[in-house]
Amino acid sequence: MNILKKIIMPLLGLLLWELLAIWLNNPVIIPPVESVINILMNPQTSVLGTGNLIENTIVSIKRVISGFIIAGIIGIPLGIFMGYFSTIMDLFDTLIELLRPIPPLAWVPLALAWFGIGETSMLFIIFIGAFFPILLNTIAGVKSVPKILIESIETLGAKEKDILLKIILPASSPSILTGLRVGAGIAWMCVVAAEMLPGSNSGLGYLIMYAYSLSRMDIVVASMVIIGMIGLILDRGLKYLENRYFKWKSLTK
Amino acid sequence: MEIFDKIKLVFLMSAILEIKNVVKKFISEKKEVLAVDNVNFYVKHNEFLSIVGPSGCGKSTLLRMIAGLETPTSGEILMEGRKIKGPGAERGMVFQQYTLLPWRKVLDNVAIGLEIKGIPKKERYEISRKFIKMIGLEGFEDSYPYELSGGMQQRVAIGRTLANDPKIVLMDEPFGALDTQTRTILQNELLRIWNKDKKTVLFVTHSVDEAIYLSDRVIIMTARPGRIKDIIPIDLDRPRKRNSMEFIEYKKKIVDKLKDEVLKTYNMNNYSI
Numbered sequence: 146m147n148i149l150k151k152i153i154m155p156l157l158g159l160l161l162w163e164l165l166a167i168w169l170n171n172p173v174i175i176p177p178v179e180s181v182i183n184i185l186m187n188p189q190t191s192v193l194g195t196g197n198l199i200e201n202t203i204v205s206i207k208r209v210i211s212g213f214i215i216a217g218i219i220g221i222p223l224g225i226f227m228g229y230f231s232t233i234m235d236l237f238d239t240l241i242e243l244l245r246p247i248p249p250l251a252w253v254p255l256a257l258a259w260f261g262i263g264e265t266s267m268l269f270i271i272f273i274g275a276f277f278p279i280l281l282n283t284i285a286g287v288k289s290v291p292k293i294l295i296e297s298i299e300t301l302g303a304k305e306k307d308i309l310l311k312i313i314l315p316a317s318s319p320s321i322l323t324g325l326r327v328g329a330g331i332a333w334m335c336v337v338a339a340e341m342l343p344g345s346n347s348g349l350g351y352l353i354m355y356a357y358s359l360s361r362m363d364i365v366v367a368s369m370v371i372i373g374m375i376g377l378i379l380d381r382g383l384k385y386l387e388n389r390y391f392k393w394k395s396l397t398k
Numbered sequence: 399m400e401i402f403d404k405i406k407l408v409f410l411m412s413a414i415l416e417i418k419n420v421v422k423k424f425i426s427e428k429k430e431v432l433a434v435d436n437v438n439f440y441v442k443h444n445e446f447l448s449i450v451g452p453s454g455c456g457k458s459t460l461l462r463m464i465a466g467l468e469t470p471t472s473g474e475i476l477m478e479g480r481k482i483k484g485p486g487a488e489r490g491m492v493f494q495q496y497t498l499l500p501w502r503k504v505l506d507n508v509a510i511g512l513e514i515k516g517i518p519k520k521e522r523y524e525i526s527r528k529f530i531k532m533i534g535l536e537g538f539e540d541s542y543p544y545e546l547s548g549g550m551q552q553r554v555a556i557g558r559t560l561a562n563d564p565k566i567v568l569m570d571e572p573f574g575a576l577d578t579q580t581r582t583i584l585q586n587e588l589l590r591i592w593n594k595d596k597k598t599v600l601f602v603t604h605s606v607d608e609a610i611y612l613s614d615r616v617i618i619m620t621a622r623p624g625r626i627k628d629i630i631p632i633d634l635d636r637p638r639k640r641n642s643m644e645f646i647e648y649k650k651k652i653v654d655k656l657k658d659e660v661l662k663t664y665n666m667n668n669y670s671i
């Protein structure tokens with residue numbers, strides 16, 4: 146019953162889509178479901194001479210992972226230090242608050258000017274997208290550590306290093322993971338957008354734009370489906386980790 | 399005169415902790431609270447000293463200052479002759495609040511002090527298991543704090559502090575959440591460890607009965623601002639009989655002195671704006 150409830154709307158949507166496709170009979174506006182499925186079922190055949198679906202997907206994933214990792218390597222330690230040392234917070238706070246509201250894509254012209262057309266620019270955009278959620282969630286995690294936990298291990302002889310490693314880091318890791326999950330989602334959106342930029346020649350974003358220019362909407366939609374699925378898997382995967390390793394968080398009164 | 403100085407010297411040498419003219423004022427934008435007002439006392443090596451006093455009279459504040467978590471507004475606290483500047487492992491504290499680390503199992507919670515000291519895993523687990531047994535939680539080594547009741551968590555916190563082997567143990571109403579039987583067992587365990595390991599214990603409680611049962615001396619504090627109203631030495635052999643005449647005499651005496659203060663707290667709360 147439950148599973149039925151969960152899939153009924155997607156199935157209805159699919160049906161509606163197919164009816165519209167038949168009715169309009171114009172694959173440039175609404176490609177029929179079976180043509181999209183056909184592409185998705187044969188991910189190893191080359192599409193439009195740009196490599197196959199799998200290759201393009203892997204290119205996009207690799208980019209996301211690189212930009213995301215850099216964002217984590219900078220965002221997590223900076224967030225911990227900002228959350229814990231008020232001097233560092235005071236130093237960086239205003240700058241961060243100013244930069245944070247700027248959408249990642251607004252950085253495109255600067256990125257192109259600084260790094261030229263190519264990988265580095267894309268990595269930069271992904272980095273910007275993932276960085277702020279990771280940073281802000283890390284800070285929030287550190288700030289929400291109950292003071293009494295720190296005090297209690299101080300009376301057991303803990304020094305600054307012990308407090309950071311044995312209290313701050315583990316206590317804020319659920320929040321850090323939330324930041325990573327949100328950051329990964331945004332990074333994934335940014336890669337697709339970045340790949341649509343001029344000069345790009347691989348990845349799912351590129352494939353979408355290229356297929357569009359050739360009016361191959363079936364390929365566009367197939368790529369969109371893949372993007373959606375990978376985003377979902379990413380989110381669910383990290384949520385699973387949250388539930389699995391940080392059960393204490395939700396169960397502690 | 400000289401003889402007095404000598405007596406004082408001998409006296410101070412046996413004191414592990416001296417609290418001298420200690421005042422603590424909490425100042426916020428809205429108001430000032432004088433929590434502790436000019437408190438003087440000392441704790442002897444290997445002494446079991448209890449503090450009783452009405453709620454809000456500054457007992458926790460006093461303990462927190464001794465632990466080094468709070469600085470006195472004026473006055474000073476000396477540990478073995480040296481002024482306390484911050485927290486340290488030689489002054490272990492059991493807090494009134496729950497303070498276990500929720501992501502650590504009981505065993506790793508009890509072992510954390512030893513872990514900080516750099517004691518190898520095998521050894522620190524061995525020691526910790528001994529203390530887990532002592533607090534009556536054998537079989538719960540692998541449980542997480544959220545799987546334990548409040549009283550059980552408090553016992554783990556006691557085990558954690560004792561396993562760290564502090565010179566002086568500061569305990570802030572550690573048995574408050576326990577039933578009478580468990581309480582009695584832990585009181586006896588505490589006395590046993592205190593006796594065996596030659597510890598010094600400074601114990602805050604609301605229970606006069608508990609204070610008399612455990613202590614060499616009982617400090618009675620006044621209603622806020624907390625001052626020392628009286629210090630009563632308990633001259634009874636251990637193990638003490640709660641139903642003995644002398645015990646009941648002590649109880650009457652201390653309860654009487656406390657009653658006035660508790661009433662004052664009440665009036666203060668009723669009439670202050």
Ligand SMILES: Nc1ncnc2c1ncn2[C@@H]1O[C@H](COP(=O)(O)OP(=O)(O)OP(=O)(O)O)[C@@H](O)[C@H]1O
Nearest residue numbers: 424431433452453454455456457458459460494622
């Ligand atoms: N951090 C703080 N800031 C402001 N006021 C405080 C602070 N800590 C304690 N106080 C005030 O100091 C007074 C003494 O508090 P304290 O916790 O020491 O009392 P207590 O004797 O331990 O009471 P109880 O028996 O209820 O635990 C109270 O009036 C309390 O409101």
Ligand SMILES: [Mg+2]
Nearest residue numbers: 457458494570
């Ligand atoms: Mg208290």
